[in-house]
Amino acid sequence: MQVPAPFEYERATSVDHAISLMERLGSTSRLIAGGHSLLPMMKLRLASFDYLIDINDLHDELGYIEAGPDELRIGALTRHRELLESATLTAAFPIFADAERVIADPIVRNRGTLGGSLCQADPSEDLSAVCTALGASCVIRGPGGAERVVSMEEFHVGPYETAVGDGEILVEVRLPVRPGCGSAYEKVERRAGDWAVVSAGAAVWLDGDVISDARVGLAAVGPNTTGIPEVSAALRGQTPSESLFEQAGAIAARSCDPATDQRGSADYKRHLADELTRRTLRRAVERARS
Amino acid sequence: MQVTMTVNDVEVTREIEGRLLLVHFLRDVLGLTGTHSGCDTSNCGTCVVWLDGEPVKSCTVLAAMAGGHQVRTVEGLAKGAELDPVQQGFMQCHGLQCGFCTPGMMMTARALLNRNPDPTEAEIREAISGQICRCTGYATIVRSVRWAAVHEANAAAAVTETTESPEAGEIDNAGRPAGSVV
Amino acid sequence: MTTVHERVDTFHDNDQKPVGYGRMLRKEDPRFVRGRGRFVDDVRLPGLLHLAILRSPVAHARILSIDTSAAEASPGVKAVVTGAMLAEQGLAWMPTLSNDVQAVLATDKVRFQGQEVAFVVAEDPYAARDALELIDVEYDVLDPVVDARRALEPDAPVIRDDLEGKTDNHCFDWETGDEAATAAVFARADVVVSQDLVYPRVHPAPMETCGAVADFDAVEGKLRLWSTTQAPHAHRTLYALVAGIPEHKIQVISPDIGGGFGNKVPIYPGYVCAIVASIVTGKPVKWMEDRFENLISTGFARDYIMRGEIAATRDGRILAIRTNVLADHGAFNGTAAPVKYPAGFFGVFTGSYDIEAAYCKMTAVFTNKAPGGVAYACSFRITEAVYLVERIVDCLADELGMDPAELRLKNFIRPEQFPYTTKTGWVYDSGDYEPTMRLAMEMAGYADLRREQQEKRARGELMGIGIAFFTEAVGAGPRKNMDILGLGMADGCELRVHPTGKAVVRLSVQSQGQGHETTFAQIVAEEIGIPPDDIDVLHGDTDNTPFGLGTYGSRSTPVSGAAAALVARKVRDKARIIASGMLEVSVADLEWDKGSFRVKGDPGKSVTIQDIAMRAHGAGDLPEGVEGGLEAQICYNPSNLTYPHGAYICVVDIDPGTAQVKVRRFIAVDDCGTRINPMIIEGQVHGGLADGVGMALMEMIAFDEDGNCLGASLMDYLLPTALEVPDWETGFTVTPSPHHPIGAKGVGESATVGSPPAIVNAVVDALEPFGVRHADMPLTPSRVWDAMRGNARPPI
Structure with missing residues (x-):
C-alpha cells in the first residue's frame, strides 16, 4: 500500500492565514491544492513534510478569471476544468483550451489547479509552456502581504524549483492582452493522459499582416520549460509564411536540449520541437487573422 | 484529528490521521468497499467518487480535505431500491x-x-x-x-413532474463490520 | 457451418429465453453495479492484521545483513520476518509451477529488483508500510544480467547459484518439428524470407492487484485463505505440499476477482507470507499488493526474441516455417504452463496454413528480472506463436508483391483436411477458414480500403491495413499429457436439482469477470430445461466445489463447459427413468422437449423437470433401482484441445509529421464454435482487442542497464484508455468442435492473441512508402518515427 509518511494536516482559511501558517510551521510545511502531483510523490516516499497546509478553501479568494483592458488575471487556485471551460479565457487565448484538453484527464482536471501545475515546475508540464508562450507574469505573495511580480523566465529556477520562497504563495498569473493575438498549443503523447513527449505553445501578435511579436514555449525538451527568444527575434517584423514557420521550427529544434527516455529518443523530440513549433505557429496565425 | 463530512447524505464524524487517504477512509473506516484502489498514482480511476458532486480520484485526496464537504460513492448512486x-x-x-x-x-x-x-x-x-x-x-x-x-x-x-427526493444512502451496507484506521 | 454477420443493436431489450443460450443479462451484475462485489481486499475479519513486504531496490545483490530491530519497535508492529527466519522452518523457498524453486523471502541473494526480502505485520496497513522504512538491509551489489542475449556469455554472472552445480544462466532448451525435413524444404524453395522479431515483456496488470487474507485457526488446525487466484483447487494442493498443512484442512476461497488474465495463476511469495504470518501471530492477516508491487514482481508475459523464417514458391505457396527463439524467463522459471510444455503451446506457430515442414528451436535463459512468462491472455504462448507467423506471412507477402489477404486465402488448411495434424503434431479439431476471412474482408470493405489507401498515398498520407488470421489451441488437457505439477488438467462439475426444481451448479473453474455465473447457468439450462434464473452457479471455494484446475488458457468453456453439459445430461438421464415411472411408460417411449418428458405420440402426457425433481425427493415409489435425489457429479477429461480461429483486420492512420498511430477501425470475426451467450462473447473479444492496442502501441516493461524496472507504475506502464481504441466491429462464424459435447471452443483469449499482429501489420503497411518491412512493438510515436527514417530498432 502506498501511503504518505505521517504529517499534520492544517487547513488555511485565507491567503494571509496560509502565509502565517507557513511562517509558523517553517520549511517542513507544504501547501497542497489539487494534490495530484504532491501526494503521489509523498506516497512513494520521495517527499515528506511535517505539515500539509490545505489551501482548497481559498478557492473563493483565488479561483477567478478576470479580463481587464491590458491584462487577463487568473487566480492561482483556478482549476484546470475552469480554465478549459472559460469562454473569456478561450476567446482571448485559445492556447489554454488546446492545452487543457490534453492535460492529465478530466477527473484530475476537476482538482488540479493552475498554481499547482506551475509550482510543480515539472519540465514536461503543459501550462508552464502556455504561460511562457503568452509572456505571463506570476504574482507571489509573502509574509505581511507583500507581493512581487516575476516573469515566467524568473519563476522557473530549475526543474521542480520555482521562485516561490519559504512562506510565500503564488496567488495570480497575469497574461498581457494585446491586439491581434492568436495562440495555439499542441502536444504529442504516447497515450491520452501521459506526460508530453514534447509539446509546444505559440502565440503571435499581428499588426495587419506583419508579426509584431511572437513567442514559442516548449515542454519536455530540456531541464526546464523553454521559451525561445531567438524564435521571437526571427519572427518579429516578418509576414507569416510556411518558410518562416520552417525557419522558426529549425531554431526551436536546435535551441532545445531533449534527453532520450521511455517517451522517445532525443532525435525524435528534437524533430517534434520543429514540427510542433511550425504547427502551432501556423494555427496561431490563422486564429490571429480570424 | 477529527473529520466530519457527509457521505451519501449521511453526516459522519471520525477521528483520523491527517495522512489518511479518502479512499481508505471510505473503505476501511466507513466500510464502503464499493470504491476500489487500483494504482496509487491517480492513473486508473477505480477510486473515483464525488466530492461536492464532481468526480475525483479518492486515492489522491486526503480524507481531511473532504472535511466539511459532500462525498458520494457507488453505494449512494441508487435511490433506495431503484437503480440509477x-x-x-x-x-x-x-x-x-x-x-x-x-x-x-x-x-x-x-x-x-x-x-x-x-x-x-x-x-x-x-x-x-x-x-x-x-x-x-x-x-x-x-x-x-x-x-x-x-x-x-x-x-x-x-413524466411531467418529479416528486421524489433522493433517499439517504447506507453507510454500513451488507452488515459488514467496519474496520478502523485511526 | 453457418455464417452470420452479427449486428449489434445497442438498445435492444433483453431477449432472455426461458431456457438455454442467447443474449441473457448477467446474473452477477446486480451486485457489482451496487458496489457490492466482494473482492479479497473487501474481506474484513475481527482482529485482522496487515502485511507489507520489503522489496529489493536492486536487481542482483548478495544480502550481507538485515537489521529489523527498529521496525520491530515501530508502533503497531506485531512481527517482522526475514528469509533467514523462514529458512529455519524450511519455508524460505517454494516450488514454482514449472518445477523450479523461487525464494519466498531472499536468503542469500536478491535476483531481481522488487524481489521479496522481508515482511512486516502490523495492526494497520499504514503502520506496516511505515515500518518497512526502518528495516536496514546491507547489500553487496553484483553485476546483473539484463539482456537475455548476454545471459549465456561465458563471463555472465551466474544468477542461480542456489541450484547445485549451476555454472551458467541456461534455463532449458526445447525443440519441435523436423529440423532436417524443414531444412530440405527451405533449400529447394523459390523464396525464403527471414525476419527478427521481438515480443517485448508486458504485464497483464488486472485492475485488482494480487492479495490474500490468511486465517489460520490453531484449534481446528484449519487454514482459510481468501486469495486472488484463478486456480483455487490447484493452489490448495500446492499449499498442502509446501506448508505441510493437510489438504483437508485448507480452504481456498477465491471471491470476486478483479480481472486475472493469467496474472493470478501462480502462487506468489506474498500469499505464502500471509499464511506464515497468520500462523505466527494467531490472527488473520491481509496482504494486498500495491500497483508498484504488482508490476515489478508478479508474472510478466512474453519476452521472446525470435527469428522467423518462411519458405514459399514464387506464386505464393507457403512450404515451411522455421523459428529460433531466445526466451527470457527472469530469475526463476515461474512459467505457468503444463509441465510437458515448457514453451507452452508455442508449437502452433505454423498457424492456419497447410505447409510441408516446420521446425522450432528454443533456448530459455535466466536473467535478473521478475519471473513469469505465461500470462496476459496468451493461451500458453500462442500470442507469441501467432505474432510470429502472422508477421512473417506479411513479410512474405511484401517480398512476393502479393496482397496479404490473397496470400493467406491461398494457403489456408482446407475444411476437408480437418481434423488436421500440423507439422509440429497438433491436431486441429475443426475449422473452415475461408468464410471467416471473407466475412472480415466484406465487413471491412477490403477492396475499398485498398483503393482509399492508394489515393491517400498519392497525397502523402499514411494509412495502413493489417490482417491477422489466427488458430488458437485452448482448453487444456487432456490429462494424459497435460498436468501442472502432477495435477491432471481436467475439471469437475456437480449439479444438484432441489425438490422444487431449482438447481445449483458447482464448478472448479474460476471467473475473473468472464461471467461464469451466467454462462454455466445457460449451459445447464439448455440441457435440463430449468430456466437459467433458477440455477445458481457456485465457484471459488474449495470446500464447496469439486476439484479442477481452474481458469486460464481459455479453459472454462472447453473444459468445464463440457463438464456442465455432461453433468446435466447425467441428471437428465436419471430424470428420464423417474419420468418413465411417473408416466407409466418405458424410457424408450419418452421424448425430451426442453424441460419436460413427453410420451411419444401422446403429447398430452408429460412431466416437467420440476415435477420430476419433486418426485425424486418426495414420497412415493421410484422405479426399481433408482436412488432418491436428483444430482450428479463428473470430472471431465477433454479428449483434445479445441481450436478457435478468427480473422482480424485493422485500419490505422499515421500522422506523417509526428508518427502518431491512430487505430481507426478494427474488424474482428471470431469462430469459437457453438456460441452460448453472444453478449458475453462479444465482451470477451472487445477486451482482448484493447489488449492488442496496448501491446502493439504502448505497453512494455522496460529495464535500464542496471536492471531497474522502468515500468512499475501506471504512469510508466501505459494501458490503453477509451481514447486509443475504436468502436470495435465484430462478427462471427460457427464451426462447432466435434469432440466438445456442445461444440463450444472458448474465446477468452482469442482477441489478445490475434489483435497485436493485425495492428503491427497495419502500421508496417502504412509505412510501406518508407520501405519499412518490420518494426517491433511497442509502436510508440518515437519508434514509428525511427522506422520511417530507416532506423527501426528492437525495443530491447
Missing part, C-alpha cells in the same frame, strides 16, 4: 465484466450525464479517459452510458 439509469445501462449493455473499475466508471458517467444529458460517443470516451478498464475494451461502457442517456430522456419525456 447508469447502473441499469451497465447491466443492459454489458458495460462490466470483472466489476472492479465499474463503480468509478459509473460515478463518472453519472456526473457526465448530470452536466450533459445527451453526450456523444466522443464525449463519453473523453469523460472516462482517466479511467482504465482491462476487460471491456470500453465500447460497451460507451453504449451503457448512451443507454442511460436515452432512457433518461425517454423517462423525462414521459
Whole structure:
C-alpha cells in the first residue's frame, strides 16, 4: 500500500492565514491544492513534510478569471476544468483550451489547479509552456502581504524549483492582452493522459499582416520549460509564411536540449520541437487573422 | 484529528490521521468497499467518487480535505431500491465484466450525464479517459452510458413532474463490520 | 457451418429465453453495479492484521545483513520476518509451477529488483508500510544480467547459484518439428524470407492487484485463505505440499476477482507470507499488493526474441516455417504452463496454413528480472506463436508483391483436411477458414480500403491495413499429457436439482469477470430445461466445489463447459427413468422437449423437470433401482484441445509529421464454435482487442542497464484508455468442435492473441512508402518515427 509518511494536516482559511501558517510551521510545511502531483510523490516516499497546509478553501479568494483592458488575471487556485471551460479565457487565448484538453484527464482536471501545475515546475508540464508562450507574469505573495511580480523566465529556477520562497504563495498569473493575438498549443503523447513527449505553445501578435511579436514555449525538451527568444527575434517584423514557420521550427529544434527516455529518443523530440513549433505557429496565425 | 463530512447524505464524524487517504477512509473506516484502489498514482480511476458532486480520484485526496464537504460513492448512486439509469445501462449493455473499475466508471458517467444529458460517443470516451478498464475494451461502457442517456430522456419525456427526493444512502451496507484506521 | 454477420443493436431489450443460450443479462451484475462485489481486499475479519513486504531496490545483490530491530519497535508492529527466519522452518523457498524453486523471502541473494526480502505485520496497513522504512538491509551489489542475449556469455554472472552445480544462466532448451525435413524444404524453395522479431515483456496488470487474507485457526488446525487466484483447487494442493498443512484442512476461497488474465495463476511469495504470518501471530492477516508491487514482481508475459523464417514458391505457396527463439524467463522459471510444455503451446506457430515442414528451436535463459512468462491472455504462448507467423506471412507477402489477404486465402488448411495434424503434431479439431476471412474482408470493405489507401498515398498520407488470421489451441488437457505439477488438467462439475426444481451448479473453474455465473447457468439450462434464473452457479471455494484446475488458457468453456453439459445430461438421464415411472411408460417411449418428458405420440402426457425433481425427493415409489435425489457429479477429461480461429483486420492512420498511430477501425470475426451467450462473447473479444492496442502501441516493461524496472507504475506502464481504441466491429462464424459435447471452443483469449499482429501489420503497411518491412512493438510515436527514417530498432 502506498501511503504518505505521517504529517499534520492544517487547513488555511485565507491567503494571509496560509502565509502565517507557513511562517509558523517553517520549511517542513507544504501547501497542497489539487494534490495530484504532491501526494503521489509523498506516497512513494520521495517527499515528506511535517505539515500539509490545505489551501482548497481559498478557492473563493483565488479561483477567478478576470479580463481587464491590458491584462487577463487568473487566480492561482483556478482549476484546470475552469480554465478549459472559460469562454473569456478561450476567446482571448485559445492556447489554454488546446492545452487543457490534453492535460492529465478530466477527473484530475476537476482538482488540479493552475498554481499547482506551475509550482510543480515539472519540465514536461503543459501550462508552464502556455504561460511562457503568452509572456505571463506570476504574482507571489509573502509574509505581511507583500507581493512581487516575476516573469515566467524568473519563476522557473530549475526543474521542480520555482521562485516561490519559504512562506510565500503564488496567488495570480497575469497574461498581457494585446491586439491581434492568436495562440495555439499542441502536444504529442504516447497515450491520452501521459506526460508530453514534447509539446509546444505559440502565440503571435499581428499588426495587419506583419508579426509584431511572437513567442514559442516548449515542454519536455530540456531541464526546464523553454521559451525561445531567438524564435521571437526571427519572427518579429516578418509576414507569416510556411518558410518562416520552417525557419522558426529549425531554431526551436536546435535551441532545445531533449534527453532520450521511455517517451522517445532525443532525435525524435528534437524533430517534434520543429514540427510542433511550425504547427502551432501556423494555427496561431490563422486564429490571429480570424 | 477529527473529520466530519457527509457521505451519501449521511453526516459522519471520525477521528483520523491527517495522512489518511479518502479512499481508505471510505473503505476501511466507513466500510464502503464499493470504491476500489487500483494504482496509487491517480492513473486508473477505480477510486473515483464525488466530492461536492464532481468526480475525483479518492486515492489522491486526503480524507481531511473532504472535511466539511459532500462525498458520494457507488453505494449512494441508487435511490433506495431503484437503480440509477447508469447502473441499469451497465447491466443492459454489458458495460462490466470483472466489476472492479465499474463503480468509478459509473460515478463518472453519472456526473457526465448530470452536466450533459445527451453526450456523444466522443464525449463519453473523453469523460472516462482517466479511467482504465482491462476487460471491456470500453465500447460497451460507451453504449451503457448512451443507454442511460436515452432512457433518461425517454423517462423525462414521459413524466411531467418529479416528486421524489433522493433517499439517504447506507453507510454500513451488507452488515459488514467496519474496520478502523485511526 | 453457418455464417452470420452479427449486428449489434445497442438498445435492444433483453431477449432472455426461458431456457438455454442467447443474449441473457448477467446474473452477477446486480451486485457489482451496487458496489457490492466482494473482492479479497473487501474481506474484513475481527482482529485482522496487515502485511507489507520489503522489496529489493536492486536487481542482483548478495544480502550481507538485515537489521529489523527498529521496525520491530515501530508502533503497531506485531512481527517482522526475514528469509533467514523462514529458512529455519524450511519455508524460505517454494516450488514454482514449472518445477523450479523461487525464494519466498531472499536468503542469500536478491535476483531481481522488487524481489521479496522481508515482511512486516502490523495492526494497520499504514503502520506496516511505515515500518518497512526502518528495516536496514546491507547489500553487496553484483553485476546483473539484463539482456537475455548476454545471459549465456561465458563471463555472465551466474544468477542461480542456489541450484547445485549451476555454472551458467541456461534455463532449458526445447525443440519441435523436423529440423532436417524443414531444412530440405527451405533449400529447394523459390523464396525464403527471414525476419527478427521481438515480443517485448508486458504485464497483464488486472485492475485488482494480487492479495490474500490468511486465517489460520490453531484449534481446528484449519487454514482459510481468501486469495486472488484463478486456480483455487490447484493452489490448495500446492499449499498442502509446501506448508505441510493437510489438504483437508485448507480452504481456498477465491471471491470476486478483479480481472486475472493469467496474472493470478501462480502462487506468489506474498500469499505464502500471509499464511506464515497468520500462523505466527494467531490472527488473520491481509496482504494486498500495491500497483508498484504488482508490476515489478508478479508474472510478466512474453519476452521472446525470435527469428522467423518462411519458405514459399514464387506464386505464393507457403512450404515451411522455421523459428529460433531466445526466451527470457527472469530469475526463476515461474512459467505457468503444463509441465510437458515448457514453451507452452508455442508449437502452433505454423498457424492456419497447410505447409510441408516446420521446425522450432528454443533456448530459455535466466536473467535478473521478475519471473513469469505465461500470462496476459496468451493461451500458453500462442500470442507469441501467432505474432510470429502472422508477421512473417506479411513479410512474405511484401517480398512476393502479393496482397496479404490473397496470400493467406491461398494457403489456408482446407475444411476437408480437418481434423488436421500440423507439422509440429497438433491436431486441429475443426475449422473452415475461408468464410471467416471473407466475412472480415466484406465487413471491412477490403477492396475499398485498398483503393482509399492508394489515393491517400498519392497525397502523402499514411494509412495502413493489417490482417491477422489466427488458430488458437485452448482448453487444456487432456490429462494424459497435460498436468501442472502432477495435477491432471481436467475439471469437475456437480449439479444438484432441489425438490422444487431449482438447481445449483458447482464448478472448479474460476471467473475473473468472464461471467461464469451466467454462462454455466445457460449451459445447464439448455440441457435440463430449468430456466437459467433458477440455477445458481457456485465457484471459488474449495470446500464447496469439486476439484479442477481452474481458469486460464481459455479453459472454462472447453473444459468445464463440457463438464456442465455432461453433468446435466447425467441428471437428465436419471430424470428420464423417474419420468418413465411417473408416466407409466418405458424410457424408450419418452421424448425430451426442453424441460419436460413427453410420451411419444401422446403429447398430452408429460412431466416437467420440476415435477420430476419433486418426485425424486418426495414420497412415493421410484422405479426399481433408482436412488432418491436428483444430482450428479463428473470430472471431465477433454479428449483434445479445441481450436478457435478468427480473422482480424485493422485500419490505422499515421500522422506523417509526428508518427502518431491512430487505430481507426478494427474488424474482428471470431469462430469459437457453438456460441452460448453472444453478449458475453462479444465482451470477451472487445477486451482482448484493447489488449492488442496496448501491446502493439504502448505497453512494455522496460529495464535500464542496471536492471531497474522502468515500468512499475501506471504512469510508466501505459494501458490503453477509451481514447486509443475504436468502436470495435465484430462478427462471427460457427464451426462447432466435434469432440466438445456442445461444440463450444472458448474465446477468452482469442482477441489478445490475434489483435497485436493485425495492428503491427497495419502500421508496417502504412509505412510501406518508407520501405519499412518490420518494426517491433511497442509502436510508440518515437519508434514509428525511427522506422520511417530507416532506423527501426528492437525495443530491447
